[in-house]
Amino acid sequence: MSSKTETLNLKYTYGPVASWRLGSSLGVDLLSGKEKICTYNCIYCQLGRKVIYTLERKNFVPVDRIIKEIESLPEINIDYITFSGRGEPTIASNLSETVRAIKNIRKEKIAILTNSSLMYREDVKKDLLSFDFVIAKLDATSHFLFEKINYPARKLSLEKIMQSLIDFRKEFHGKFALQIMFINLNKAQAQEIAEFARLVKPDEVQINTPLRPCPVPPLSREEIAKIKEYFTNLNAITVYESKIKKVTPISKKETMERRGKVI
Numbered sequence: 118m119s120s121k122t123e124t125l126n127l128k129y130t131y132g133p134v135a136s137w138r139l140g141s142s143l144g145v146d147l148l149s150g151k152e153k154i155c156t157y158n159c160i161y162c163q164l165g166r167k168v169i170y171t172l173e174r175k176n177f178v179p180v181d182r183i184i185k186e187i188e189s190l191p192e193i194n195i196d197y198i199t200f201s202g203r204g205e206p207t208i209a210s211n212l213s214e215t216v217r218a219i220k221n222i223r224k225e226k227i228a229i230l231t232n233s234s235l236m237y238r239e240d241v242k243k244d245l246l247s248f249d250f251v252i253a254k255l256d257a258t259s260h261f262l263f264e265k266i267n268y269p270a271r272k273l274s275l276e277k278i279m280q281s282l283i284d285f286r287k288e289f290h291g292k293f294a295l296q297i298m299f300i301n302l303n304k305a306q307a308q309e310i311a312e313f314a315r316l317v318k319p320d321e322v323q324i325n326t327p328l329r330p331c332p333v334p335p336l337s338r339e340e341i342a343k344i345k346e347y348f349t350n351l352n353a354i355t356v357y358e359s360k361i362k363k364v365t366p367i368s369k370k371e372t373m374e375r376r377g378k379v380i
């Protein structure tokens with residue numbers, strides 16, 4: 118890598134990084150704060166336990182700054198441009214505006230990793246419809262586990278979130294994946310979650326378990342393979358089966374800050 122790329126000070130992007138269902142990806146962080154800003158505080162979150170909870174959408178980073186930074190990047194070979202980062206990306210109110218601006222200058226498909234918590238809002242749903250690939254998380258179908266695993270901000274309703282996933286799928290014409298993080302706490306709920314996935318009818322189900330360092334141990338290959346059996350006919354793929362592309366991040370430091378301790 119040239120010295121120019123090594124000294125690039127990335128503020129809003131962190132790529133290319135390898136993502137298990139997105140090949141190599143340029144990450145965009147529309148929150149870009151020092152602290153995690155989220156509607157949840159999941160027990161397996163790689164970003165640590167400190168969180169700024171909010172349900173209020175706000176403009177954190179102006180679109181032109183994102184565009185300027187993307188234009189300043191060296192030539193990169195990527196499969197997707199992916200919105201994620203230090204928190205829940207749908208909290209940013211300039212989401213679809215940024216997607217439109219990126220589509221004017223880049224040819225890659227645009228993806229988002231969302232925790233689904235704000236999908237019930239009309240403005241958020243409208244913004245999500247502008248993506249090519251939406252990966253939406255749901256780790257629990259019971260209140261008890263929702264609270265225990267995701268630590269949602271007060272006022273969030275699991276029923277509303279589940280219904281919004283079903284509704285969004287009907288309207289969205291892009292690729293839609295339902296991602297579930299399985300850990301010890303929710304492994305016994307796999308059958309119920311699979312039944313719910315059948316109602317959503319996603320293009321794929323991503324069965325995940327925390328393989329990157331975090332306070333919660335991952336389930337074993339055997340446990341995940343057993344869980345997968347509940348998801349027959351749902352185009353399910355597990356994190357253990359997925360081939361992760363090898364990529365060299367432009368800035369290791371920025372990537373680690375936004376993605377957790379390992380790339």
Ligand code: SF4
Nearest residue numbers: 155157158159162232
């Ligand atoms: S939704 Fe994502 S960023 Fe938010 S706490 Fe959970 S894992 Fe962390």
